[in-house]
Amino acid sequence: MDEQFQLLFDKMKMEMQNQTTELSNIILEKMDEKLKPVLEENKILKLKVENLERKVELLERDRKNNNIIIHGLPEKEQSIVDLINNIKECFSYELNINIENNEINKIYRIGKKNNNEKPRPTLLSLVSGWKKTEIMKNKKKLQVLYITDDYPKEILEIRKSLQPKLLEEKKKGNFAYIKYDKLIVKENSKTTDKRKRELSTSPQAELQSKKQMQNLSKTNRINAFDMMRSRSHSLSTIPTTIKQ
Secondary structure, three states: OHHHHHHHHHHHHHHHHHHHHHHHHHHHHHHHHHHHHHHHHHHHHHHHHHHHHHHHHHHHHHHOOOEEEEEOOOOOOOOHHHHHHHHHHHHHHHHOOOOOHHHEEEEEEOOOOOOOOOOOOEEEEEOOHHHHHHHHHOHHHOOOOEEEEOOOHHHHHHHHHHHHHHHHHHHOOOEEEEEOOEEEEEOOHHHHHHHHHHHHOOHHHHHHHHHHHHHHHHHHHHHHHHHHHHHHHHHHOOOOOOOO
């Protein structure tokens, strides 16, 4: 009787488990059906957000495209007019570049004024891109000041993280530079030629050279032996008419 009861109990238990599994599957299927549109909508929204971020980045990049940051300019001006005149004087004297007032879009010091001796950077926004290009091409002539592009904070962090790799590539002798947020590396042809020369002096090449020298030495010895043999043969043909 107990065995029959146990069998009945086990059977009921199995049926309940099967029903529970089936019910769970049905619930999950229905949930999936309801969630599918939501998931698809999330994918579409994600793509839209990514596109908007790209557009914002391009707009930010375009907005800063004609800007330059001037570092090291003594902070002695009393007004914006003084600041403009100081920059115009420096560029005219050191770069031989004249900037007119109508070529300047805006200009200001970056950050809050402090009592430190180090002057704050100056942002100079130019109306046209060709004037900025002219300044950037000649910026190496500056003695005290130095000029950089106006990058967003995120790009500055990326450029900073690329500096160790940039130095490593330059140590290898490659031509490397950072373009916006990418590291550009071009192999130096002189370095490639040097590698080729090093390969030409490999152990195999040295072994082949030694073999050639040995063969040349053997040839010289054979030629010398032939000369001696021909000389001895000529001596044997001399008439034996010795003094009578």
